[in-house]
Amino acid sequence: MxxxxxxxxxxxxxxxxxxxxxxxxxxxxxxxxxxxxxxSAGDGRIFRHAHDDVRLAGFVSSSRTLWRQWEAEFGVELVSDAGAVAIGDSVEDKLRILSDLPHIRVALLAQGQLASALPILADFEGKAMLDVDGGAIRTLAxxxxxxxxxxxxxxxxxxxxxxxxxxxxxxxxxxxxxxxxxxxxxxxxxxxxxxxxxxxxxxPVELAAHARVTFPVRQDVDTPLPTFQDGSGTFGETGVYAAPSADNRSYSVGLSETTGVRQDGSLADPPALESLAARAAAYVRHALPGLDPEPSGYVHCWVTRLPWGEDxxxxxxxxxxxxxxxxxxxxxxxxxxxxxxxxxxxxxxxxxxxxxxxxxxx
Ligand SMILES: Cc1cc2nc3c(=O)[nH]c(=O)nc-3n(C[C@H](O)[C@H](O)[C@H](O)COP(=O)(O)OP(=O)(O)OC[C@H]3O[C@@H](n4cnc5c(N)ncnc54)[C@H](O)[C@@H]3O)c2cc1C
Incomplete structure (x- = not known):
């Protein structure tokens, strides 16, 4: 063997x-x-199909099929069916790239549709989309x-x-x-x-450190929440991602920005992690009134990027x-x-x- x-x-x-x-x-x-x-630590990750490289979008789509096979094999939900929402002008590029892969179901969302898909979000009038087969990965399960x-x-x-x-x-x-x-x-x-x-x-890995902050969902929200990416800048940040916990009672929010790490593994600017977390909380106050802006948890984590792209x-x-x-x-x-x-x-x-x-x- x-x-x-x-x-x-x-x-x-x-x-x-x-x-x-x-x-x-x-x-x-x-x-x-x-x-x-x-x-891989923490409750929840985003499953999304939209990537700048259409080959990666196709690869991710094949992974979605395998997540379904795992669900059948293990008898447990591993990706939620609430979808993945993205807002901002980059939505047009995302839809254009995904139009080469017609089996991936995506839809533009009108303002009212966005409000019902993501009721924790403040009023937003710009472009929004739903990746129907995206959703929250049930990491712990x-x-x-x-x-x-x-x-x-x-x-x-x-x-x-x-x-x-x-x-x-x-x-x-x-x-x-x-x-x-x-x-x-x-x-x-x-x-x-x-x-x-x-x-x-x-x-050629570039090492960085990252902070993601968890906030309680306010009591009156009972819609299963989709994941969320905001590249709009409307609420003061241009690179925000967020995902719900498996019980829908909390939502974890992070900025795509990271902080640098020296050759020996030490952080170049240790207080930067706190500042990234504080900016996530400030963003929640502006953009996500359906969340209690008092953090209930953190994931502080290493990030390993390759030089040719975020993904x-x-x-x-x-x-x-x-x-x-x-x-x-x-x-x-x-x-x-x-x-x-x-x-x-x-x-x-x-x-x-x-x-x-x-x-x-x-
Ligand atoms: C906050 C945050 C949010 C993210 N959001 C998303 C998202 O929404 N969607 C998405 O797809 N991805 C997301 N990612 C990225 C994703 O989580 C990671 O790319 C993925 O989890 C990496 O998994 P891994 O198995 O490669 O590495 P790890 O999970 O780091 O696993 C490596 C393991 O190796 C062990 N190890 C290391 N060295 C040794 C050694 N010498 N001997 C024995 N064991 C060793 C470590 O203890 C560790 O458990 C996010 C990452 C972070 C930090």
Whole structure:
């Protein structure tokens, strides 16, 4: 039986292990912390089809199909059916790009339709759209389902090195052991680029830090809430995203802006995280009167971006070691898991995900 190691039990590593299991491989997943505790942390993510790169929109659409298959397999809702709302002038570009993929259902929203789709939003007269098959990813349910089905494959340990041996297989050195595999997949989020470098792969990841703030939904709102992106500037910010919790009682709001990180991993400007959180709260006061502007929770998180775009993603591979990097990967995790499993089994990275393809180019 082929022995494959997956380093990192975030959503991408677990999706990869899940896909590998279906090929009959013997999978071991190394996780130094809690599964789902890294960049995948927190309740809720946005599933949206609109991306600047139409190839990525198509890839995300294939991932939507896989999320539905996971829902059937695990018997639990993993993407809500309330849709994904976007407002601002960029709506026209989003609709134009998605018109090349007619199977993706999108609609322009008139002012009244926007108010009933997103009743927590203040009056807005500009352009608005609904991505009908978008919605809120039920992140916690996804982690519950995947970790339960992969329990015996999970090893709680920190991986220090992943290297080819002179016998042609891959050696993994952890805090407490040494093991050998036929292939290793590095899906360690922030930890991927350093491990990959030791294995001979240079991944041009730019590291940053990010804050997302959660606010209670006011008592009188009982409509299932869609996710939300605001690029309009009407309410004082031009890059805002938001998603509801699974119980619809809270809404998490973040600015797409991040703060820089030095080479050694320290924040260049530590108070900037607080200021990003304060701006999110100020935005809520202006734009989202259906929320109580007193924060009820935070996600402070690392962000790993590739130089060719906010949504850039790629798979690097050398011999029997593969590594993935990119940002905003939650929505495409099921499809990335299949692509990484295919790479591990065949040794060949699917063309769309090779770094030279620059998938997600802005
Ligand atoms: C606040 C926020 C909001 C976001 N919103 C969205 C959104 O709306 N939609 C979307 O699609 N995406 C979104 N993203 C991005 C998305 O969440 C991430 O791209 C995705 O979760 C990355 O998953 P991952 O499995 O690659 O990495 P992680 O979740 O970081 O998993 C990597 C794991 O590897 C482990 N690890 C690291 N190094 C080692 C080591 N040496 N040994 C063992 N284990 C190791 C870590 O502990 C971690 O658990 C958002 C991200 C953040 C932070």
């Amino acid at each position: 082929t022995r494959i190691a997956v380093v990192g039990a975030g959503i991408v590593g677990l999706a990869t292990a899940h896909a590998l299991r279906k090929t009959g491989a013997d999978v071991t997943i190394y996780e130094s912390g809690t599964p789902g505790g890294g960049q 996804a982690f519950r389902a995947l970790t339960e089905s992969l329990t015996e494959a999970l090893v709680a340990d920190h991986v220090l090195t992943v290297q080819h041996t002179s016998e042609g297989d891959v050696e993994i050195r952890t805090g407490t052991g040494v093991d050998r595999f036929d292939h290793a997949v590095l899906s360690a989020g922030r930890g991927t680029a350093p491990l990959a470098r030791n294995a001979g792969l240079e991944i 850039g993603v790629g798979i690097w591979s050398t011999g029997k070691i593969s590594a993935i990097a990119g940002h905003n990967l939650f929505k495409q995790a099921p499809a990335l898991g299949e692509a990484l499993a295919e790479t591990a089994v065949s040794g060949v990275v699917p063309a769309l995900l090779r770094p030279e393809a620059q998938l997600g180019k802005a």
